[in-house]
Structures are given as structure tokens and as C-alpha cells.
Amino acid sequence: MRGRRAAWSIAAVLSTMASVAVAADDPLKICLDEDRPPFSMHHRGKPDAGFDVLLAQAMAERLGRKLTIQWFESKLDEDSSPQLEANALLSDRRCSLVGGYALTQDSLVAPGMKTARLPDFAGATRDDRRRRVALGVLAPSQPYVYSPMTVVLGPKASGRKIGDIGDLAGLRLVIESGSLGDAILMTFDKGRLIDNITHLVPGRDDLLGALQRGDHDATLIDLGRFDAHRAAHPDTAITASGYYYPIGANRGYVGLASDGVLIDAVNKALTGLAAEGKIAEFGRQAGLTYLPPREPAILGDVWMKIIQR
Structure with a gap:
């Protein structure tokens, strides 16, 4: 009997060791948007770059696994959304994690x-572009960066002190229709700023180009978008006001709820990297204005928060 128990014990140990070895050999697959500077960039003839690329490399190293990045192209249409795209990539096992995911309650609910x-992804076939994927349930990691909205000023308003949205009164404002910034500006103080707002069509009109030319005085956009513009146009005349709208979202990884062991390992790795100051350093290297995560970790109903302000 004792010999049989010893045999079973040795077998269990060998099985565990084999599982660990397989996990170590299995690459860590992370999906990243190929064109979202300064977070992630993948362009032919240029090295992959961005904050999320640096973090993914460090994450794989911390977990003792090789890194494989699955690049995808986000194109919104009536049948898609960032939530559905991420879910489809994960559910189809194109990757185990999607990086740079905005952690909001509505982006994490079970899909309707x-x-x-x-979405279109590197290596996709014609059949991949046609078929539909059965969706799973998403689970977030802890956040690793805070992504707020910020006021950006045109050359004629450079130096204007902005401590609140109300300080934009009297300025010529420009915003993209249907954006979060549009909702904030249009509903502020019962529509006090409406008469000074010009709307542009996203994807067709050049918002920051119009601001650069001096056609307008200020806009409200995602901080990362301004960072990307500043990196691409180091001589730009538009400037950051230093004001951050108080309702912003953290970003983190998202995986499937069925991969809870991986999410736990990712959280431990993120805690260690943050404590060592490495995540903030990745932000500086990528040209990102890095802000650490803020409470609440997962943002609630952002539209109600805006309307109630």
C-alpha cells in the first residue's frame, strides 16, 4: 500500500511539472490595436512601439512566457463595438488578453x-472576415493606467487658465459629433456653451488640424490622443491646458472569465511592475503622459455622471 501511494505521489508531481512546462512553452498571446498611438503601433517597415507593447513585453517576461502580439484593426460599424471586438478575439482564442481596454461597467457586462x-486582424483569411464567433463573458485585470479627457488649447488661447469646463466660456470650441467630449460640452450647465461650439465629423474632419490653424480656440479630447499628436508634430502650436475632466476611465487587460488563473497571475505581475516604477517608466518611454489608476477601478454609468454634473 505504501509503495502504491508513493507511486501515485510521484505521478502527481510529474504531472504538475509537465503542466508547468507546457504553460511556460505556451506563448502569452496579447491582442493590441495596431494604430492607437502612443499606446500601440504596428506599421510595415517600422518596429512595433507604444506603451502597451512595452508593458506586454514586461508582462510576458514576468510570467516566464514568450510573447506573441496579435495585431488587430478596430473599425466601428453598426454591428460592432470595442467590447464586441475584444470579446470576439478572445472567444476565438486569437489571444488570451486584450490590452488597453477601457474599464467601464458597460464594457464588461454580458453582451446582448x-x-x-x-475585427480585421493580422493573418485573417477571407473566411475569418465573414464568420461570426460565439461570445463569452469578459473579466478585467486590475487597471494599470488612467485615461482622462483634457482640454487642449489653440494658439490664440495659449496660456488661458482652465480649472473647470466653465472657464471655456467665451472661447471658440470645436468637438467631434457624438463623442464623449461632445456630450460633456453640450450638457455643461444646462447648455451654457452650446452657442460657441462647432461640430466636426469624426473620421472626415481634422479636429486637431483645425485647432492648429487657429480656426478654433479649444477642444476636449482624450489625453492619449493629444500625446500622439504632440509626438507626430513636435513643433505644434496647440498646447495642453493641464486640466483633466474629473470623470475618466482606467485601462487594463481584459480576458475571458473562464481564464481566472491567468487574470490572477496578471494582477500579481502588474502589482509588482507598478511598485517597481516600471509601468510609469514605460509611459515616459512611449511619450505618454502617464497617470496612475484612480478609484473607482471600474467606471460606472459615465453618461449619467455627465448629465448629473
């Missing part, structure tokens, strides 16, 4: 649709 199309 049972299936969704995959």
Missing part, C-alpha cells in the same frame, strides 16, 4: 448579442 464578427 450571442455572436459577433471578428
